[in-house]
Amino acid sequence: MLTNWLAGPSRLLCVAATAFSFGVGCAGFLYYNPRIQKERSALVHYKAQLTMAQAQLIEAQTKVIIQTEIQYRDRIKIVKEKGDTIIKEVPIYVNQADTDHFGVNVGFVRHHNAAFANESAGPAAHFDREPAGISLAEIAEVNAFNANVCWQWREQALRLRAFYRQLQHIHSMP
Secondary structure, three states, rough: OOOHHHHHHHHHHHHHHHHHHHHHHHHHHHHHHHHHHHHHHHHHHHHHHHHHHHHHHHHHHHHHHOOOOOOOHHHHHHHHHHHHHHOHHHOHHHHHHHHHOOOEEHHHHHHHHHHOOOOOOOOOOOOOOOOOOOOOOHHHHHHHHHHHHHHHHHHHHHHHHHHHHHHHHHOOOO
16 A cells, blocks of 8 residues: 555656656757857867868978979089089199199098098008009099089088978968
């Protein structure tokens, strides 16, 4: 009997709780749904702005890359042409008579090669005083070539530094 006595009110309580939950759910949906939609809309708008900003950044970076590459190639071409001209002029400044009069010994060649290898030439030896069989003109050509390569590296370093500064400027723009 006690069970029947509790069954009525507990059913009523369950129905009331279900109705209350449904009512709260509907009220919550009606109250929060517009806000959620508004936030979703703001998120979509923000993502679109990010995509546009990224596209503009990529476009600006591409322009910098192309501009730097064009300047670099033009400048390297000029430096290389000047170097080739200097190498071709070696016979004007160093001829066979100079080579015959001023000999290059093995010690000079060992020291020169060690300097470019960034190593010590080692202790001097008796054969360092012997003729190397290399003309002054060859040494002048190698020296002019090495100087030209140094100028090319210098130009590359300067262009890369300018490129980096331009990229920094692009990234600092609002």
